[in-house]
Amino acid sequence: MDRSRAAAALDFTYRQYQDTDGISLAVNEEVVGLPAKVKFYMFPGSNSVYTGRLMLDYKGIDYKTVTLMPGPHAFIMLGLGFDTMGVPAVKIDGRRVQGTRAISRALDELWLDRPLFPAEPAQRKAVEDAERWGEELQNATRRIFYCASRRDKAAFKSVMTADRTPPMRAVLKVAAPLIVRLATGAHRATDAAGMDDLAMLPARLDQIDAWIAEGLLGGEELNAADFQIAVNVSALMMSEDIAPFIAGRPMEAYAQRVAPDYKGHLGKVLPSGWLQPLRDDAAARASAGARAAVTAV
Ligand SMILES: N[C@@H](CCC(=O)N[C@@H](CS)C(=O)NCC(=O)O)C(=O)O
Numbered sequence: 001m002d003r004s005r006a007a008a009a010l011d012f013t014y015r016q017y018q019d020t021d022g023i024s025l026a027v028n029e030e031v032v033g034l035p036a037k038v039k040f041y042m043f044p045g046s047n048s049v050y051t052g053r054l055m056l057d058y059k060g061i062d063y064k065t066v067t068l069m070p071g072p073h074a075f076i077m078l079g080l081g082f083d084t085m086g087v088p089a090v091k092i093d094g095r096r097v098q099g100t101r102a103i104s105r106a107l108d109e110l111w112l113d114r115p116l117f118p119a120e121p122a123q124r125k126a127v128e129d130a131e132r133w134g135e136e137l138q139n140a141t142r143r144i145f146y147c148a149s150r151r152d153k154a155a156f157k158s159v160m161t162a163d164r165t166p167p168m169r170a171v172l173k174v175a176a177p178l179i180v181r182l183a184t185g186a187h188r189a190t191d192a193a194g195m196d197d198l199a200m201l202p203a204r205l206d207q208i209d210a211w212i213a214e215g216l217l218g219g220e221e222l223n224a225a226d227f228q229i230a231v232n233v234s235a236l237m238m239s240e241d242i243a244p245f246i247a248g249r250p251m252e253a254y255a256q257r258v259a260p261d262y263k264g265h266l267g268k269v270l271p272s273g274w275l276q277p278l279r280d281d282a283a284a285r286a287s288a289g290a291r292a293a294v295t296a297v
Pocket of ligand 1: 048070100135
């Protein structure tokens with residue numbers, strides 16, 4: 001295959017994976033009895049991988065972790081017979097399932113305990129919609145991460161090497177500039193996209209707090225949307241630029257409860273102008289709060 005055809009094939013499989021409509025749900029096959037062998041394909045630091053891991057752990061599933069290197073993971077996944085290059089992925093008694101939304105459905109189908117989706121149809125639809133919405137937040141969070149990583153090597157290193165052995169940490173440190181470049185292209189994490197994502201963040205954060213207030217998120221029993229969304233609030237809280245806009249809001253305690261062990265730190269590296277929508281929103285919220293306090297007196 002010539003280079004441009006190979007690149008196009010990879011691009012296609014990647015887009016198929018990232019486009020939520022393209023995810024192969026692969027949940028209708030007949031499975032007899034409780035699955036015996038579960039393998040979890042991942043690389044540490046990835047937000048979607050963290051969502052996948054939390055769901056496996058929540059269900060109490062016994063699984064073996066296959067830790068990959070970001071970059072080469074793409075070829076390994078395709079070589080292992082997965083449809084696309086993406087992680088997280090699981091192999092359950094030989095059956096391949098890729099992507100957080102496919103994994104949540106497969107786990108619920110095969111392990112009935114601790115359901116990730118409610119049984120009641122309207123409630124189930126609400127969780128499915130929020131989970132899908134959360135995948136967009138996941139994509140936005142990742143783009144912001146790569147915008148920060150292009151500006152500060154330490155940001156990439158602190159998130160992507162936190163759970164690695166010292167030799168792997170050294171390899172990742174050397175490979176970091178190349179991985180950041182490849183991931184920027186693969187995820188379309190341009191500065192323009194990152195700026196748009198930050199402009200949309202105030203409305204997205206409001207939505208999360210509204211869902212927590214409603215009880216759709218952060219209930220006694222967690223659901224698939226919780227694992228999709230809380231992980232990304234935790235990821236955003238790693239950023240010194242963004243954390244102040246989350247601090248003290250309901251979603252802060254929520255993220256600490258659902259996704260408490262996301263490691264890493266992003267310093268103040270994003271251009272100040274990109275944060276203006278968050279500052280404007282914080283100012284509007286503060287003045288609405290002050291007005292409400294005066295009315296109450
Ligand atoms: N939307 C997909 C995400 C797929 C995805 O982008 N996975 C990998 C790359 S294969 C990832 O998390 N990358 C994180 C990173 O590059 O930081 C899902 O929910 O599973």
